[in-house]
Amino acid sequence: MDFYKRALELKDETVADRRYIHQNAETGLELPKTKAYVMDKLKEYGLDPVECGEGVTATLGNGGRVLLLRADMDGLPMPEESGEAFACPTGKTAHTCGHDFHATMLLSAARILKEQESKLKGTVKFMFQPAEETFQGSKNMIEHGILENPKVDAALAYHVSPGKMPVGLFMYNDKGTMMYSVDGFKITVKGKGSHGAYPHAGVDPINIGVHIHLALQELIARETDPAHACVLTIGQFKAGEAANIIPETAVLQGTIRTNNTKERELLVRRMKEVAEKTxxxxxxxxxxxxxxxxxxxxxxxxxxxxxIGYMKEMDIPGLAPVPDVSASASEDFAVIAEKVPSTFMYLSAGYTDERGTYPAHNPKVQFNEDVCPIGVACLAQCAVKWLESHQE
Known part of the structure; x- marks a missing residue:
């Protein structure tokens, strides 16, 4: 079957779905409108969706090997200033990372695969995931059995990417780390409150927090291998309510990111030791x-x-590979990839004119909807071809 041709036929519906989810952006683990919309669409296409934790799953096929197709569907807690007619009106939530695309491309792929179900040489399992932005969604669905019953053999996910680039590029990494780890932490420093005029009567948590902050910087400078990429950031330091009061507590929040598993283990362990001993x-x-x-x-x-080989078999205008992509941002699909063989790719959804000025997570970002049939076709093609090549 020509999956790209069929995806083009479904483009208007895919775009309409995307715009509904975009206009009704929700954040975090609980996405009631989005989840209901996804489940209604899957039922309309003849599937039998069920809740899996806070997400949605469905399967189709004929036994055999199982390929998981995953899409996140949460937005971000921020206003939207894209100028699009279908912009989210709340002023508090927005799809500025493209997860609305992921969910709707997977919906249309599910429709196509349902149409081809009798020809499938195995089983396709769909994963519509909440809370990627807060790194909770994959774990939530894993805890509720997304990788079991039927047991998943491999997984695939795509992520759209805005910016100054044409539609048709697909970006991947088949040699090393594609995206960094992220370990977010909150350090609550406990001291003893006192009058600012009598600091000796208290224990100053602000002073302790400052020394912890400075000491943590030395972990990057003196303890990590410079051959590896490591980032430690304190993005929040809060303490006190008045100038003449030494508070009881101070709070530091930050993240550790790295492209190396051993360095990650070192930094997380040493962050805790430095904070406690300081x-x-x-x-x-x-x-x-x-x-x-x-x-x-x-x-x-x-x-x-x-x-990649299956994608190249399709006659998609402008489809072009961009290898060896690596980013210091993080992605909770990594939790899936740690448990089953997986691959993750970016699909360009940018513009070559001024509409490509803003990046993801910017309130003014705009995404090119011409990526929709490409993503739909790639999901369907890869599922069918992989199952054909991995029959039991």
Whole structure:
């Protein structure tokens, strides 16, 4: 079957779905409108969707090997200033990362695959995931069995990318780390409050927090291998309510990102040790909470190359590979990729004119909807071809 031709026939519907989800952007784990819309569409196409944790799943096919197709569907807690007629009106939520595309491209792919179900040589499992932006969604659905019953053998996900570039590029990494790990942490420094005129009567958590902040910078400068990419950022430091009061607590929040598993383990361990021992030096204590724990995204090389081969078999105008892509941002599909052979690729959804000025997560970002049939076709083609090549 010519999947790209069929995807073009469905483009108007895919775009309409995308605009509905875009205009009704929701964030976090609970996406009631989005989830209901996805489930209604899947039922309309003849599938039997069910809730999986806070997400949605459905399967179709004929036993055999199982390929997971994953799409996230959450937005971001920010206003939208894109100027699009279908912009989210809330002023508080927006699809500025393109997850509305991911969900609707997978919906249209599910429709096509349902039309071809009798010819499938295995099973396709669909994963519509919440809370990618907060790195909770994959774990939530894994805990509720997304990789089991039927057991998943491999997984594929696409992510659209805005910017100054033409539609048709697909970006991948079949050699090393594609996206960095992220370990978000919250350090609560506990001291003893006192009057600002009598600091000796208290234990200053601000002073302790400053020394922790400075000491953490030395982990990058003196303890990590400079051959590896490592980033440690403190993005929040809060303490106190008045100029003449030494507070009881101070809070530092930050992230550790790296492209290397061993460096990640080192940095997380040493962050905790530095915070605890520095606080002890100044007669205070700390409480450390890990906010997110996402490994580096490392795609399976053989699976990546295999999927690229299937994509190239289609006659899609302008389809062109961009290899060896790596980014210091993070992606919770890495949690899936750590458990089953997986691949993840970017599809360009940019413009070559002024509409391509703004990047993802910018309130003014615009995405090119011409990417829709490309994403739909790639999902359907890769699913059918992979199952044909991996019959039991």
């Amino acid at each position: 606080a002890d030096v100044y007669n205070g204590s700390v409480e450390i909470e890990m906010i997110s724990e996402v490994p580096p995204l490392i795609c399976n090389p053989a699976l990546t190359d295999e999927m």
